[in-house]
Amino acid sequence: MNRVHKNIIGLIQYFYIYVMMSSAGMALPAYIGNDNFIIILLLMGMYYVFKRKTIYHLQTHFLFFIGGLFFSMLLIVIGSTLSLGTALSVTSIPLIVYTTYKIDPINYIQRLIKLIFYIALISIILFTATRLFGFNSFSGIFPHLYTSFYREGQVYSYGGFLYRFVTLHSDRNCGPFGEPGQYQCVLSVALYFILFRPNLFETKKRMQYMIVFFLTLITTLSTSGYIGMIILIFCFLQYTSKTVDKRMKYAYMIMVIGTILFLSMTKLGNDFMNTVVFNKIYENGQLDFSNSSGGARTTSISSVLSTIYHHPTTLIGVGYDELRDMGVGGCAGFLFLPLAIGIISFSILFGFCFCQVFKYNKGFWDIMVRIFLVLNMGLGQPHIMNFALFTMMLYPYFIANSFKKAKKIYVRNCQ
Numbered sequence: 001m002n003r004v005h006k007n008i009i010g011l012i013q014y015f016y017i018y019v020m021m022s023s024a025g026m027a028l029p030a031y032i033g034n035d036n037f038i039i040i041l042l043l044m045g046m047y048y049v050f051k052r053k054t055i056y057h058l059q060t061h062f063l064f065f066i067g068g069l070f071f072s073m074l075l076i077v078i079g080s081t082l083s084l085g086t087a088l089s090v091t092s093i094p095l096i097v098y099t100t101y102k103i104d105p106i107n108y109i110q111r112l113i114k115l116i117f118y119i120a121l122i123s124i125i126l127f128t129a130t131r132l133f134g135f136n137s138f139s140g141i142f143p144h145l146y147t148s149f150y151r152e153g154q155v156y157s158y159g160g161f162l163y164r165f166v167t168l169h170s171d172r173n174c175g176p177f178g179e180p181g182q183y184q185c186v187l188s189v190a191l192y193f194i195l196f197r198p199n200l201f202e203t204k205k206r207m208q209y210m211i212v213f214f215l216t217l218i219t220t221l222s223t224s225g226y227i228g229m230i231i232l233i234f235c236f237l238q239y240t241s242k243t244v245d246k247r248m249k250y251a252y253m254i255m256v257i258g259t260i261l262f263l264s265m266t267k268l269g270n271d272f273m274n275t276v277v278f279n280k281i282y283e284n285g286q287l288d289f290s291n292s293s294g295g296a297r298t299t300s301i302s303s304v305l306s307t308i309y310h311h312p313t314t315l316i317g318v319g320y321d322e323l324r325d326m327g328v329g330g331c332a333g334f335l336f337l338p339l340a341i342g343i344i345s346f347s348i349l350f351g352f353c354f355c356q357v358f359k360y361n362k363g364f365w366d367i368m369v370r371i372f373l374v375l376n377m378g379l380g381q382p383h384i385m386n387f388a389l390f391t392m393m394l395y396p397y398f399i400a401n402s403f404k405k406a407k408k409i410y411v412r413n414c415q
Contacts, residue, residue, distance in 0.1 A: 009104050010111070016100040017112050019044065020387045023093060024186065025177040027160025038089050045095040048103060058401035062098055065352050066091060072345040073317070082319040082341065090341055090349070093385045097394065105402050109193055109200050109395060116190045117209050119162060119176055120216040123183075126163045127173040127219055135170040173219035181381040184225025187217045188232065188373055189388035195236045196366055214255055224380035228373055235369035239362075301379065303328050304335040317342025334378025337385070353393040360396035 019041070022028035029037040049059070073087035101108045130137060138159065157166040157178065166174045175183040191213050194206055201209065217225050233256055307314055307328050314323075320340050328339065338346040354371070361367045370392055378384045 010107070013100065013103040013108065013111055014115065016044065016048075016096070016103060017115055020096045020100050021115070021176075021186070023096065024386050024388065025179065025182040025383065027164060027176065030160065030178075035085060038085065038092055041092040041096050042088060045092065045099040048099045049095075058398065059102075061401065062398075065348075066095055066098075069094075069345060069348050069352075072348055073341055076317040076342045076345065080316055080318055080342075081322040082317045083321065086319055086340060090345075090385060093387055094349075094353075094390050094394070097387055097390045098398070101391075101395070101398050105399065109197070109391075112391070113190055113193055113201070113209060116186060117212060120187065120212050122162050123173050123175040124212070124216055124219065126165075130165065130170070135165065135167075138165060172221040173216065175216070175220075180220040180222040181224055182383060182386065184217060184220045184222040184228060185377050185381065185386050186388045187213050187220070188225065188228035188377075189392045191217070191229075191232055192369060192373065192392055195232065196239065196362065196369065211255070214259075218259065224376055227376050227380070231369060231372045231376060235365045235372070239365035239369075301332045301335060304332060304339065307339065314339045315343040317345065332379050333382045333384030334375065336382065353390065356397035357393050360400050 019028070022037070023041060032040075049063070070087060070091045073082065073090065074084075076082045077084050077087055104111075126138070157164045157174075159165045160176060162176050164174050164176055164178060166172075166178060169180055172180045173183070174180050175186075177183045177186075191210065193200065194209050194213065198206060214229075217229055237253075307323075307326065311326075314326075315338060318339060323336070323339055328336070341349075357367055357370050361370075373392065374384075374389055377386065377389060
């Protein structure tokens with residue numbers, strides 16, 4: 001009976017993990033509608049929060065933070081153009097992360113990484129197939145996401161529940177997400193846990209996970225993903241410089257060298273470099289950051305800073321719709337979000353999360369890698385409210401506060 005109960009708990013947690021991952025741009029919100037999806041997230045979060053007994057003082061502490069965040073935005077909703085839907089959407093992400101963790105704290109990360117691993121394998125297989133047989137090879141098999149259209153009525157993507165074939169990014173691996181920028185964030189965080197939380201996984205699985213995540217991250221052709229990879233490599237090598245985990249360190253260095261050789265000596269590698277670097281930076285042989293996504297990010301950052309300078313009252317929080325009406329670009333989510341929800345709510349949200357990063361960590365480089373990955377995502381992508389980032393920032397805090405009598409060895413291993 002105990003075994004059956006554990007299996008049921010495992011299935012429930014996998015279901016919650018999938019729904020949580022869907023919040024980052026998978027197909028489920030597109031099929032049922034984004035507003036309906038947010039309501040489902042909130043109901044799922046509240047159900048498990050109140051269904052099970054509290055995990056000691058963690059729940060009280062964390063729900064106080066959630067409540068403070070929501071009510072700070074609610075005050076802004078009353079006095080500005082910020083919508084209640086935006087406030088609920090922002091609140092739902094940290095809530096669903098905590099709820100999914102709470103279902104089975106000990107196995108949360110292992111199950112999350114395992115699901116990402118299988119999704120990554122599927123994405124590599126299907127991405128390779130589209131490169132070999134053509135982008136529309138599977139269009140008759142998988143359903144089209146009829147709710148997502150762009151430019152002249154073309155379908156934005158098809159498939160979606162485990163892999164999305166995105167027309168706009170036909171030469172890039174988007175996984176189950178609508179754009180490679182969201183996928184790279186999930187993969188980067190998965191690599192973070194593999195490298196900086198080794199005691200959570202068996203050595204053999206760590207090697208398998210690392211290879212698959214690393215290769216998948218390359219196929220996203222995401223500039224933010226490649227910057228994240230550099231951050232992970234640098235911080236990991238610094239982090240392990242005084243440790244005895246030489247096997248993992250050497251394996252990582254071999255993969256880095258292999259990647260460099262692949263990019264520099266193969267035709268496919270050269271195509272990757274042309275897509276990711278040269279086409280985004282160079283124009284007519286000259287350095288130009290105004291091209292492609294690089295230009296969009298630069299323009300977005302300038303637009304946000306200009307808006308703050310000319311309209312400082314936007315820091316109160318005016319909502320996404322008002323910002324779009326003002327012509328403010330949203331590619332830099334870390335700068336865009338304070339204008340949408342207000343600097344006070346933004347400070348509560350990330351002030352709390354960064355505080356836990358500085359309080360619960362495994363040293364200086366563990367702090368740095370988490371902060372840099374958040375900033376890389378926040379300055380390079382529009383969607384900063386990503387479940388993976390909040391899992392990375394909050395997991396050690398969750399573990400350390402989940403037990404009445406903190407077992408130092410257990411906490412250290414799980415952190």
